Amino acid sequence: MEISFLGATRQVTGSMHLLTLNSGYKILIDCGLSYERGDAIELNDNFSFEPSSINLLVLTHAHIDHSGNIPTLIKRGYHGQVLCTEPTAALAENLLRDSVNVQLAESKSKSKNHRNGKNKPIVLYGQQQVEATLDRLVTLPFKKTFKINDEASITFYPAGHILGAASVLVEINESGITKRIGFTGDLGKLNSKIIVDSEPMPDLDFLVCESTYGSRLHTITVPAEEELFKYIKKNCIDSPGKLVIPAFSVGRTQAILFTLNQLYVIGKLNGIKVFTDSPLGILSTKVHEKYEGYLNEESKEFARNHGDLFDFPNLLVIQTESDQKQMAYHSGPSIIVSSAGMVEGGRIQEHVRNNIQNPLCTILIAGYCAEGTFGHRLLQGQSTIKIKNKDRPVYARVASTDVFSAHPDRDGLYKYISASQTGKLKKLFLVHGEEKNIEDFKNFLTKSGVNNVTIPYKGDRFLL
Numbered sequence: 001m002e003i004s005f006l007g008a009t010r011q012v013t014g015s016m017h018l019l020t021l022n023s024g025y026k027i028l029i030d031c032g033l034s035y036e037r038g039d040a041i042e043l044n045d046n047f048s049f050e051p052s053s054i055n056l057l058v059l060t061h062a063h064i065d066h067s068g069n070i071p072t073l074i075k076r077g078y079h080g081q082v083l084c085t086e087p088t089a090a091l092a093e094n095l096l097r098d099s100v101n102v103q104l105a106e107s108k109s110k111s112k113n114h115r116n117g118k119n120k121p122i123v124l125y126g127q128q129q130v131e132a133t134l135d136r137l138v139t140l141p142f143k144k145t146f147k148i149n150d151e152a153s154i155t156f157y158p159a160g161h162i163l164g165a166a167s168v169l170v171e172i173n174e175s176g177i178t179k180r181i182g183f184t185g186d187l188g189k190l191n192s193k194i195i196v197d198s199e200p201m202p203d204l205d206f207l208v209c210e211s212t213y214g215s216r217l218h219t220i221t222v223p224a225e226e227e228l229f230k231y232i233k234k235n236c237i238d239s240p241g242k243l244v245i246p247a248f249s250v251g252r253t254q255a256i257l258f259t260l261n262q263l264y265v266i267g268k269l270n271g272i273k274v275f276t277d278s279p280l281g282i283l284s285t286k287v288h289e290k291y292e293g294y295l296n297e298e299s300k301e302f303a304r305n306h307g308d309l310f311d312f313p314n315l316l317v318i319q320t321e322s323d324q325k326q327m328a329y330h331s332g333p334s335i336i337v338s339s340a341g342m343v344e345g346g347r348i349q350e351h352v353r354n355n356i357q358n359p360l361c362t363i364l365i366a367g368y369c370a371e372g373t374f375g376h377r378l379l380q381g382q383s384t385i386k387i388k389n390k391d392r393p394v395y396a397r398v399a400s401t402d403v404f405s406a407h408p409d410r411d412g413l414y415k416y417i418s419a420s421q422t423g424k425l426k427k428l429f430l431v432h433g434e435e436k437n438i439e440d441f442k443n444f445l446t447k448s449g450v451n452n453v454t455i456p457y458k459g460d461r462f463l464l
């Protein structure tokens with residue numbers, strides 16, 4: 001059989017890997033949107049293979065850089081099913097529908113600046129292709145092997161990361177020999193808020209492993225409640241200020257709301273109002289509530305003792321105009337949790353704009369901010385920042401924490417890989433990491449005694 005690396009090679013977006021069996025049967029693992037530099041439409045609208053030739057698509061998790069190009073694949077002729085876990089199907093429904101709106105908004109703002117060529121598509125796909133994608137989703141539980149045919153079977157293992165995220169074990173039997181190939185998908189860090197720990201796949205011959213934080217160590221080791229309370233105390237108890245937290249709608253928003261709920265229960269949020277302002281976050285919270293059984297033990301125990309995980313009396317979920325007014329006129333100490341995480345798009349932009357000149361406010365960046373994003377610019381510590389073409393002085397404090405990180409750091413990845421190293425691992429492929437990080441990680445692994453590490457380039461193919 002052969003493996004082809006078609007995305008997330010030496011960068012972190014557009015995850016897509018193809019297994020081609022000797023019989024010609026083709027299994028695609030993930031089909032994510034790529035955000036590499038260049039024209040996003042051109043980059044994602046064409047595939048280096050014939051979509052109708054793919055027999056099966058397996059989706060590791062709902063994030064758009066793993067799922068966001070499936071509607072294009074279907075538009076281009078893919079006829080098969082999409083295997084994923086139940087929570088992934090539910091989250092993908094919200095994220096893919098939202099992806100169309102994001103593309104439309106981007107296309108509008110671009111066409112303001114320059115006209116598109118007449119024959120160029122403005123968006124990659126519409127709601128129709130999204131609905132067609134949702135019709136193809138077939139869900140499987142964790143750790144139940146699904147036999148695809150006489151030569152192939154797959155098993156999902158918990159990957160941590162976000163609700164429903166799976167690592168995929170593909171077992172291939174060719175000429176009487178069985179080979180086991182593991183795809184980690186995106187992994188989560190151990191003991192994270194609400195999400196279960198990842199479980200390494202056993203007895204692998206080959207492993208395709210993510211390397212997002214392969215050259216970095218998480219700095220915050222205290223529990224999330226303690227870390228978050230540090231900022232609450234400074235901004236909302238010691239002074240009547242505001243804490244504004246940009247948060248991704250899926251996973252991060254729920255982890256923060258749960259942490260705030262834990263603080264509420266032990267009486268540490270007295271007199272502090274919490275607002276959460278994210279339409280996609282509301283939908284995503286509902287999915288987390290529906291699939292509570294997939295969350296970790298800490299969350300389940302809290303739910304048994306206190307009921308709601310993501311709702312508490314101090315919280316106002318912004319849904320109506322009157323909620324918005326209530327938030328706008330609130331004068332006491334408050335916390336605002338809003339998306340998007342990198343302060344690019346979404347309601348958070350408004351909250352940052354309204355508070356950037358407020359010396360009693362801290363903007364707490366709780367996640368990764370890619371270079372070029374507004375969140376990244378904020379973290380540079382500039383004394384003025386351009387918002388809506390106007391330079392504004394930054395009087396608010398800007399801070400960051402990695403306590404809610406959704407990926408393991410270098411040591412976490414090493415631990416995971418070591419657990420997969422049962423002596424028979426023939427090759428380890430590193431994907432889903434920026435060029436320098438992934439090279440550093442390879443060097444670290446080699447020094448630590450992990451051999452046969454390969455960092456593929458886009459389009460590289462290997463016989464397994």
Ligand SMILES: [Zn+2]
Nearest residue numbers: 061063161186
């Ligand atoms: Zn992800």
